[in-house]
Amino acid sequence: MDTAFAQRRRRDLIVAAIFAGLSALVPLFVKDVYVQNIMVLTLMYAALSQSWNILSGYCGQISLGHALYFGLGAYTTALLFTKFGVLPWFGMLGGGLISAAIAMALGYPCFRLRGHYFVIATIVIAETALLLFQNWDWAGAALGIDIPVRGDSWLKFQFTRSKLPYFYFALVLACVAWLVTWWLEDSKWGYWWRAVKDNPDAAESLGVVVFNSKMGAAAVSAFLTAIGGSFYAQFVSYIDPESVMGFQFSLLMALPAVLGGIGTLWGPVLGAVILIPLTELTRSFIGGSGRGVDLIVYGTLIVLISLARPQGLVGLFSPRRKEAAR
């Protein structure tokens, strides 16, 4: 029995390695910049959704305010670079740490709330932060920050001639987020989080310190999300509050995981691979009319998928489902 479990873990790892390897080869064949752009975004959202999944999927604390951490990552990197000349790599780390600290500071009062009340709190806090940034002159207020382009360099993490470096970084980011989740899944934290999600009272009776578990999940989740935000700032090289802290980011982080399978290892990846190209393609092919047809199509598809498989698409591939059916 133990071996079956270990085998499944190993198989997950091998499948991930194969996917990562194949993804790395894709740019050799796909030269179209538009498509490459979609691939970068897909990988980025896979990473972001995986990070969101740690707090909301595994630990069950549904956050619709993760745009806050995404924005903090983007702003920290951009501000440190433009104001103090700090390299984006340090900005990335700094943004991650700041986000983790803020996630815990916010978690302190908010984790006393349960269910919908917690969700509402996350939305309100992210919206408040958005307003603060819109009015914070030093941080560019509503105009945002232009990250000066100083030529292609890994050191400054800027590339103007090709999207490939961003692609490979996003791929690494997605792999790291996946690996962190994979590792946490079979750790004390992973078990504690799932226990907290399913039944906090029972968890507490088994020695799980519910509050600390939530704090840990929030910190890891916010840290990884902020790294994604830092990456995004470098990728688009111009940020303003609405474009990195808007509510749509919170949704776009949650949706892939929900669609793919919330609280599962593969859900966010699968969800992002389906959802992000769909978002981009519907926008570019039928979004030009200005009547929001793309959003209607997009919304309809999400509704259809949720109706067909409310527990997430990943269940279609899950060995556990076969076990249960046996």
Add this chain to the structure above:
Amino acid sequence: MTALLETKGIWQRFGGLVANSDVSISVGRGEIVGLIGPNGAGKSTLFNLIAGVYTPTQGSIIFDGEDVTGLSAAERCERGIGRTFQVVKSFETMTVIDNVIVGALIRTTVMREARRKAHEVLEFCGLAARANTLASQLIPSEKRRLEVARALATEPKLLLLDEVLTGLTPIEAQTGVELVRKVRATGVTVLMVEHVMEIVMPLVDRAIVLDLGKVLVEGKPTDVVRDPKVITAYLGDRHAVGA
């Protein structure tokens, strides 16, 4: 030998309602003690006070020589108090083995060790065959056993069983009784709240009867069931023959 668990003058009020008034009980090491009483007697309250869900309004709880009155449920679990819930609280989206691993993780952070321990406990509780089933797919009696297994995985010194035998078929209940005996044989002290008198009485060494938030009678089960006060509490004055 000192008692494993002692409550000293416990009072618990919920607003104007006094659920426990001046309850002092003690449970010796290796005993199986039954906590019985009619509905609303304050059994569950006392139980939750011992498990650490509430802090008593007044009084103290001594466990294994230590005052645990102010400790949280998680801290008490670490000290060696394991519990089950009257309304089962399985981790529904997790498999049976994963449910038990959560409990085992308080004694070790090495996953392989926790997994081994969980298998051992499932074997002990007769759930080994269901290890990889989702908890949500268990039948009620299996869920009760899972509650016990999970608590046992925390390696408790004292196991609190909240109506684990209620609502089971006679055969299932009998299996449950065997399990409780087996648990005690491993050196774990058991305090059980139970409604089904005919099942509990042969099982427990001692019975404590609560009524209206107070300890009414305590003693050997055979004596307790004949006690006029107990019969009055359960059935009313008219049935208390010889009172």
